[in-house]
Amino acid sequence: MQPDSPWRFPDFRVLFAASAVSQLGTNTGYVAIPLITITTLDASPRQVGALATLSTVAFLLIGLPAGAWVDRMRQRRLLIVADLARAALYASIPLAWSLDALTLGQLYLVVLLGGCATVFFDVASQTVLPQLVGRGGLVQANAAMVSLIAAGNVAGRGAGGGLVQLLTAPLAVAGTAVAYLAAAYRLTALRRTPPAPVPERRTRLGAQIGAGLRHVFGNRELRALGLTAALGNFGSQVVNTMLPVLFVRELGLPAGVLGLFWAVGGVGLLLGARCARPLGARLGIGRTLGLVGLCLAPAGLLVPLIDRGPWLWLAGAGWVLALFKTGVDNVLGVSLRQRMTPDDLLGRMNATFRFLLTGALALGAAAAGLVGELTDARTTLWVGAAFMAAAFLPVFLSPVRTRLDLPEQRRTPGGGAPADGVLAHRR
Numbered sequence: 001m002q003p004d005s006p007w008r009f010p011d012f013r014v015l016f017a018a019s020a021v022s023q024l025g026t027n028t029g030y031v032a033i034p035l036i037t038i039t040t041l042d043a044s045p046r047q048v049g050a051l052a053t054l055s056t057v058a059f060l061l062i063g064l065p066a067g068a069w070v071d072r073m074r075q076r077r078l079l080i081v082a083d084l085a086r087a088a089l090y091a092s093i094p095l096a097w098s099l100d101a102l103t104l105g106q107l108y109l110v111v112l113l114g115g116c117a118t119v120f121f122d123v124a125s126q127t128v129l130p131q132l133v134g135r136g137g138l139v140q141a142n143a144a145m146v147s148l149i150a151a152g153n154v155a156g157r158g159a160g161g162g163l164v165q166l167l168t169a170p171l172a173v174a175g176t177a178v179a180y181l182a183a184a185y186r187l188t189a190l191r192r193t194p195p196a197p198v199p200e201r202r203t204r205l206g207a208q209i210g211a212g213l214r215h216v217f218g219n220r221e222l223r224a225l226g227l228t229a230a231l232g233n234f235g236s237q238v239v240n241t242m243l244p245v246l247f248v249r250e251l252g253l254p255a256g257v258l259g260l261f262w263a264v265g266g267v268g269l270l271l272g273a274r275c276a277r278p279l280g281a282r283l284g285i286g287r288t289l290g291l292v293g294l295c296l297a298p299a300g301l302l303v304p305l306i307d308r309g310p311w312l313w314l315a316g317a318g319w320v321l322a323l324f325k326t327g328v329d330n331v332l333g334v335s336l337r338q339r340m341t342p343d344d345l346l347g348r349m350n351a352t353f354r355f356l357l358t359g360a361l362a363l364g365a366a367a368a369g370l371v372g373e374l375t376d377a378r379t380t381l382w383v384g385a386a387f388m389a390a391a392f393l394p395v396f397l398s399p400v401r402t403r404l405d406l407p408e409q410r411r412t413p414g415g416g417a418p419a420d421g422v423l424a425h426r427r
Helices: 010-040 045-056 058-072 075-098 104-133 135-167 169-187 205-217 220-250 255-283 285-305 310-339 343-374 377-390
Strands: none
Touching: 010 045, 010 075, 010 104, 010 135, 010 169, 010 220, 010 255, 045 058, 045 104, 045 220, 045 343, 058 104, 058 205, 058 343, 075 104, 075 169, 104 135, 104 310, 104 343, 135 169, 135 255, 135 310, 205 220, 205 343, 220 255, 220 285, 220 310, 220 343, 220 377, 255 285, 255 310, 285 310, 285 377, 310 343, 343 377
8 A cells, every 4th residue: 555545544434434425315315306396396497596506505604604613623523413414404305295294495494404514514524634644645535535426426316316216306315314324423433533723812703714715815826726616616506407407397308317417427527536646647737737627628518419319428428528627626626725725724725615616506506597597498508518618717827737746835934824926836
């Protein structure tokens, strides 16, 4: 086993196993929840868009303060509580359905509160990762986690579509609740998370949030990484929000085909994650991010061509290529921003990025519902695909494109954020 391999650390293996179970549940729910609104509650495109918006709007509401709170708390306890909360919330859906009491309002509340729990889980897991594996193992650890997310997209969304056809959508959501409960149990074996810091003097929450914002938006490379990811998230969320409407309502395709289409995209994400490290080693970190974006981001423009027959295969190929780019970005971009951030700012940096990226998902879902209501599902797909195709430009036009390797960790006096240009490029 390589000396910088994250698999040497038992706690990383625990986090990985818990995340694997959690991802399976998340992706099953990803397919089942919108199908409940369409097939069981007869929701309109605007209502489907509102549901998708509420599932991610928590990052806009509490994303920034969550980073400061995570920096003050024990991450192990936070991860467990977040999964237990999600398990309870999603278990309420099949229960209400069995009592013939399920409403759209309940779904709105479940996805909103579930999104709040996800805020804390995502920020805490990305914050604790460098502390579990060391910064030397970050690229391999992030590649493993992104590969896991991609595998979850394949298995979870494929299984989700199949379970919806076999058991109905509300019962498929019961599997989501069980998965979150199992993940919480696995996380109880996590031991090596650092204790919550005890500051010498209490710092105002606003000042802590401001430090995270200045660190991200005051650095040209971090700012470009954030803008590229936000544009990509906005576009992909517009597309994903309208796909169930197009598949089920306009094309009359079964839920299993929708799950399979999403699962095929997960294959692209998995391949991108697996190829990111060798591509980065051969071409350089920044050059890989720039060239992969230039070559593959426009493939998203094939997705709105989706129809029955060969057009379904062509759109699927475009989806795979677009998500291959996302897989590469997730491994190299996340590793780069973690290496550019001091330990005491990791939570706030991650929360700032999650605020920006998941906020883009919320805005994308809202835009999809509005455009879908005013026009039609296919026009909405073209809007999302255009954003996906242009998303690579901030990174391509920034200093990131010239970076050959990850920077050495440097700290400013007092542990503050490095100023723009402090982390020099290796040319």
